[in-house]
Amino acid sequence: MPILRGVSAEIQRGRITALIGLNGSGKTTLLRAILKEVPYTGRISFYCGHDHSQPTPQHIGYVPQRLLFDPNLPLTVVELMALALERRPLFLGISRRARERIADLLKPIKAEHLIDQSVGALSGGELQRVLLAMALEPDPELLLLDEPAAGIDFHSENEFYGLIDQINRTRNVTVVLVSHELSMVSRFAHHVLCLKDGRIPCQGAPQMLTPDKLAEVFGQFKGVYEHHRH
Ligand SMILES: Nc1ncnc2c1ncn2[C@@H]1O[C@H](COP(=O)(O)OP(=O)(O)OP(=O)(O)O)[C@@H](O)[C@H]1O
Ligand SMILES: [Mg+2]
16 A cells, blocks of 8 residues: 655755654655655656766665664674774774774764764664764765654754754755654754645745644644744
């Protein structure tokens, strides 16, 4: 049975697009379709600003909603990252070069101090930072973030979105992020796609998220968005 139907949307290059919608509306599935991890009919096209002969992004960075490995694996952050980044078995040890490279990746994310922590001991927010650092190497043209700040406290959440905003501006990377935090969406996203039952009932600049539109997307809407804005 199809999960998404008749979805038609444009994601603007170099901008931040937020995907919003109720649980089960198809947000994760849409990201996984962009990653070609779920079968779909229709077309997902990439238009590259500088080189039309290479329409697919060289690299897509992805921070998943859920980890598919046991976070209690007895691995440290540097080991986890070395496994993903280095083409050499971990039992050979981590070279000084690799360690420096990993430290350089963690630094702009303000996670350098976590390098020798065990992955299982990281807090939710710390783990999200590490996963974001991993998604940024190699330099992605497109960054897909599935609820990257879920479970993060309000202060860290603000900081985390600020970081994504900074990454978007300094690296000119296109960002698609799933978020339930409408106040963050209205602050940081340039464009919003609403998903409802596998369709896109509305899309546009965050200003289009009026209480009426939100009621359409979320059903009974109790004005949380208005509350956040004032
Ligand atoms: N591999 C799958 N096989 C069958 N059904 C699936 C599969 N993946 C997702 N679904 C179903 O598709 C629908 C959309 O799921 P999806 O994970 O895309 O929702 P979501 O918008 O990301 O929700 P949430 O906010 O809870 O993360 C759900 O009803 C889900 O049960
Ligand atoms: Mg999801």
